Amino acid sequence: MIAVLLALASCATPPEPPPVPTGVVELAQRYDNATATIDAASARRLADAMVNLKATIGPYEGLFFVRDVVEDATQAAESQTELPVDVQGSLFVHAPCPGWDAMPEPDPADGFVELTIGVDDSRAQRAFAGRAHACRFVSNLVGMSLEAQLELDVGDRLGFGDPLPTMLVRATNATLTSSSGQVTQLPELHFRLRDAGVVEVLVDLGPLGLGLAGTAVVAFYTDGSLALRVREGAWVCAADWSQPCALSG
Amino acid sequence: MRAVGLMLALLSASSAFAAPAQAQPAPGRERIDFTAYTMRGQAAQIGIGAAAYGVTDELTVGTYVVPWLASPILGAPIVTAFVKGRDWLHGPLAGSVRATVVYANAGELSDALSGGDSGSAQLWMVPLELSGSLLVSPAFTQSLQLTWVFIDVDGESGAEVDVGFGAAAAATSASLSSLSELRVTRVTSLTLRLNLLLGYSNVAIDGQLERDGTQVTADLGEDPDRRDFVANFIPGVAFHWAHVALHLGVGVGAPWLPIAGIPIHTTTVVPDLDFYVRF
Numbered sequence: 001m002i003a004v005l006l007a008l009a010s011c012a013t014p015p016e017p018p019p020v021p022t023g024v025v026e027l028a029q030r031y032d033n034a035t036a037t038i039d040a041a042s043a044r045r046l047a048d049a050m051v052n053l054k055a056t057i058g059p060y061e062g063l064f065f066v067r068d069v070v071e072d073a074t075q076a077a078e079s080q081t082e083l084p085v086d087v088q089g090s091l092f093v094h095a096p097c098p099g100w101d102a103m104p105e106p107d108p109a110d111g112f113v114e115l116t117i118g119v120d121d122s123r124a125q126r127a128f129a130g131r132a133h134a135c136r137f138v139s140n141l142v143g144m145s146l147e148a149q150l151e152l153d154v155g156d157r158l159g160f161g162d163p164l165p166t167m168l169v170r171a172t173n174a175t176l177t178s179s180s181g182q183v184t185q186l187p188e189l190h191f192r193l194r195d196a197g198v199v200e201v202l203v204d205l206g207p208l209g210l211g212l213a214g215t216a217v218v219a220f221y222t223d224g225s226l227a228l229r230v231r232e233g234a235w236v237c238a239a240d241w242s243q244p245c246a247l248s249g
Numbered sequence: 250m251r252a253v254g255l256m257l258a259l260l261s262a263s264s265a266f267a268a269p270a271q272a273q274p275a276p277g278r279e280r281i282d283f284t285a286y287t288m289r290g291q292a293a294q295i296g297i298g299a300a301a302y303g304v305t306d307e308l309t310v311g312t313y314v315v316p317w318l319a320s321p322i323l324g325a326p327i328v329t330a331f332v333k334g335r336d337w338l339h340g341p342l343a344g345s346v347r348a349t350v351v352y353a354n355a356g357e358l359s360d361a362l363s364g365g366d367s368g369s370a371q372l373w374m375v376p377l378e379l380s381g382s383l384l385v386s387p388a389f390t391q392s393l394q395l396t397w398v399f400i401d402v403d404g405e406s407g408a409e410v411d412v413g414f415g416a417a418a419a420a421t422s423a424s425l426s427s428l429s430e431l432r433v434t435r436v437t438s439l440t441l442r443l444n445l446l447l448g449y450s451n452v453a454i455d456g457q458l459e460r461d462g463t464q465v466t467a468d469l470g471e472d473p474d475r476r477d478f479v480a481n482f483i484p485g486v487a488f489h490w491a492h493v494a495l496h497l498g499v500g501v502g503a504p505w506l507p508i509a510g511i512p513i514h515t516t517t518v519v520p521d522l523d524f525y526v527r528f
Contacts, residue, residue: 087470092466
């Protein structure tokens with residue numbers, strides 16, 4: 001009852017949800033529809049070639065906390081789910097970054113992530129935009145600071161308080177600075193964060209010089225193994241690089 | 250439409266009903282909720298719904314009992330009071346106006362319910378009722394009530410909240426209620442209550458929420474394409490003895506929050522219960 005009463009307020013016109021960033025949605029569709037066809041030998045060679053990609057993407061694994069930010073935002077809005085009507089509009093999210101040291105209170109020096117989550121029919125839109133500003137986090141025991149424009153896609157419209165299945169991150173104009181001062185600039189970077197620390201990257205196989213064509217989604221697992229999702233299924237390659245990759249449905 | 254048809258059937262049945270003498274309305278025993286009637290002067294009522302006192306035959310003041318009883322449990326008082334005035338003609342058609350004020354420290358209330366610190370939010374509600382009751386026949390009374398509710402929330406969330414809310418906002422809601430009473434004996438009446446949501450003002454969540462350090466500024470409004478039909482109907486039975494009254498009913502539809510006069514947007518079984526003593 002209280003939630004109903006607290007939720008009632010007036011405004012002249014209902015706020016419109018922001019436009020869905022279409023670029024990241026199209027990218028998500030490419031993640032869902034890998035086009036390459038490869039055999040076991042090619043899968044092993046491709047897995048070997050992904051070592052450098054793992055090193056490139058590694059620092060961004062620290063952005064897993066953004067998943068929590070989105071979940072926290074929709075769970076906070078869940079407190080209004082007793083609304084007698086369906087709502088639309090926006091949730092403006094401002095979240096402190098984790099920082100380089102474990103602190104009991106957020107430190108403004110650790111930067112922040114800001115997102116504008118569109119809401120339509122009482123559900124969060126599948127994709128939304130924002131930015132990371134001087135955002136400090138730790139990845140593989142190294143302190144990082146990120147400045148980037150962000151577009152995020154969670155795969156489908158999200159009910160308030162629902163768990164996040166996946167989150168595709170598209171970062172543009174990204175500048176990553178390590179705590180030692182090393183600066184890396186990338187015009188565009190994208191990866192998908194899944195449960196249990198799994199990071200996926202869409203790879204165009206043509207430019208790799210392996211004689212392969214099309215796209216594959218490479219999933220890096222925390223135990224060092226990886227999976228190559230292609231048209232016919234997923235090649236699972238164990239952390240023991242001497243083992244052949246196995247195709248699973 | 251089905252509910253309207255049922256009411257019309259009840260109405261026509263009442264016209265054909267040859268009211269026995271013992272089914273005549275008993276002055277002073279009329280219910281004051283959902284009708285235009287007031288208490289008799291110097292009469293008092295206490296029940297699970299309201300406590301009321303008739304200042305004169307046309308003016309009744311009162312308060313709602315349950316919020317007061319719940320206050321020690323909730324650790325935060327919910328103050329309610331109403332004043333109701335009716336026409337002085339006392340003819341077969343009665344008209345009345347009732348104004349109710351509800352105040353709660355929503356922050357304290359939320360703290361008590363959640364065990365947290367939600368800051369200080371003030372909640373004011375002012376339901377205004379315009380009612381008309383027509384004695385169609387000695388055995389049948391039809392009442393209509395238009396309820397307009399003003400709600401104002403003003404406050405902000407605390408600094409340490411996990412989930413809090415802050416807002417500075419106001420809203421209105423309008424409902425139409427119908428109560429048909431068919432007296433079958435001096436004590437017993439068959440009743441049918443209908444409630445229909447006429448509309449809200451634009452509903453919005455406009456405030457600050459916080460969870461685990463993540464600050465969320467909500468700017469949400471009612472989706473104009475998603476207004477549904479919100480109503481309920483509650484058939485029941487009422488017993489009016491000399492000093493005691495009991496109203497029982499079970500219906501279906503959207504439940505209306507007592508006192509507030511606001512429906513919850515769901516369809517469920519809707520009970521109706523009131524019991525009071527007059528002296």
